[in-house]
Amino acid sequence: MMFKKVVHQNIGWFDDPANSSGPIGARLSTDASTVRNLVGDSLALIVQNLATIIAGLVIAFTANWILAIAFLAVMPFTLIQGYLQTKFLKGFSADAKVSGTL
Numbered sequence: 001m002m003f004k005k006v007v008h009q010n011i012g013w014f015d016d017p018a019n020s021s022g023p024i025g026a027r028l029s030t031d032a033s034t035v036r037n038l039v040g041d042s043l044a045l046i047v048q049n050l051a052t053i054i055a056g057l058v059i060a061f062t063a064n065w066i067l068a069i070a071f072l073a074v075m076p077f078t079l080i081q082g083y084l085q086t087k088f089l090k091g092f093s094a095d096a097k098v099s100g101t102l
Contacts, residue, residue, distance in 0.1 A: 003028060049082060 013019055060068035
């Protein structure tokens with residue numbers, strides 16, 4: 001949408017140094033990457049985890065209510081583990097970037 005707006009600007013708009021091709025290209029690339037990081041991986045992980053929890057609950061309640069209660073008792077530990085794993089992987093990625101291996 002941003003590219004479409006830039007293409008349809010008046011010619012005089014491009015005379016401003018802030019609107020030259022370099023900054024506009026950099027902004028388009030940076031904004032697309034930012035949106036991908038916010039929506040892509042994080043959203044996919046959240047949807048995957050929610051689908052797994054819901055499917056597990058449906059299967060547990062369908063099979064046996066005792067199994068469902070056991071699943072609900074273990075779920076907080078599973079959520080904590082997922083949270084800690086995410087934090088660990090983010091820290092590992094940051095350490096690797098600092099050391100220059102990525």
